[in-house]
Amino acid sequence: MYQISTGFCVILSLFYGCSANFHQEHSTVEVNCNPKTSGTITFMFQISSTGANCLLIAKQTEVKHNANSKKYSGHIDSNGNLNVKIKYFAKRTDSGLYVCATMNNNKLFFGEVTKIQGVPDPVTQGPKMIQTTLKPVVKTTMIKQCVCDEKGAKPMLKCETWIFTSLVGGCGLFLVLLIATIVYCNRLRTRRCPHHYKRQPRGPPAGHAKMPTSHF
CATH class of the missing domain: 1.20.5 (Single alpha-helices involved in coiled-coils or other helix-helix interfaces)
Structure with a gap:
């Protein structure tokens, strides 16, 4: 078990940056196992960000499914190599590294690493931001001069x-x-x-004779 863990760490550190094979969603993907040394038992592992998962175990001509048999199928070719077929590829769960290992004399020998990923989703570009520079607006005010009408009506009196x-x-x-x-x-x-004004003298009454005046 220690050898398997050490082997996975080496694989992740050396081969996780290798070129990937991109596949469409729900397509069929085949992974071939080419171990460097033949052994009595062959393992097929899937390594992802969540950990390692043993998909198939082959012993001579017998293939044992550790994963979902409806999704994965395996067979041994004429050269004794284990080949795995993913019947319908799911980008979310099937993307990762695939590697096989053979056990011989209690030692594990890893084969080539195959990196499988789904086709990236199309990137929707948002509206482009157009930067505009606002220019200062200069307002000009025209002052109208008062034009006196010299020919207008003048006041009649000053x-x-x-x-x-x-x-x-x-x-x-x-x-x-x-x-x-x-x-x-x-x-x-x-x-x-x-009394401030003069009065007219009254005349003698009618029929009254004037007394004569005597002079002595």
Whole structure:
């Protein structure tokens, strides 16, 4: 058992980077065993990332299935080599290293390593990112000049005329109010104070003879 573990470690360290054979999903794959030395017992191993798995054991012309017989089949050719057929290849479970080993005088002799992998899934490229550089936007503001219409209508009266007219109107109104006040006050005084004005003398009554004046 120690020899088997040591042999697997050597295989993984030396041959795990070897070229692989790519196969389609559910296709039939054949793995040939070419041991360097013949032996009484031949083993076929599958080595993957999860560990090692013994698929078949052949003793002379008898083949014993350790794995699923419906998926794997094995036979011994005319040269005494063990050949394994994977009836329907599954990329997830059947990808890995396949190697055979023969036992002779309690020693294991490993054959060539075959690396089998499934066809890689097509890579879906995402949308390409287009980098754009934003340019600063410069805004220009046009200032419209105020154009005076020299031909437009001019005011009929100047400011001085307006001021003078207002003053004259105010003075005239004040004068009228003053005259009205004086007249009103005179009328009131005439009614209340009649002794300030002269009275006309009364004439003699009708039919009354004037007394003669005597002079002494």
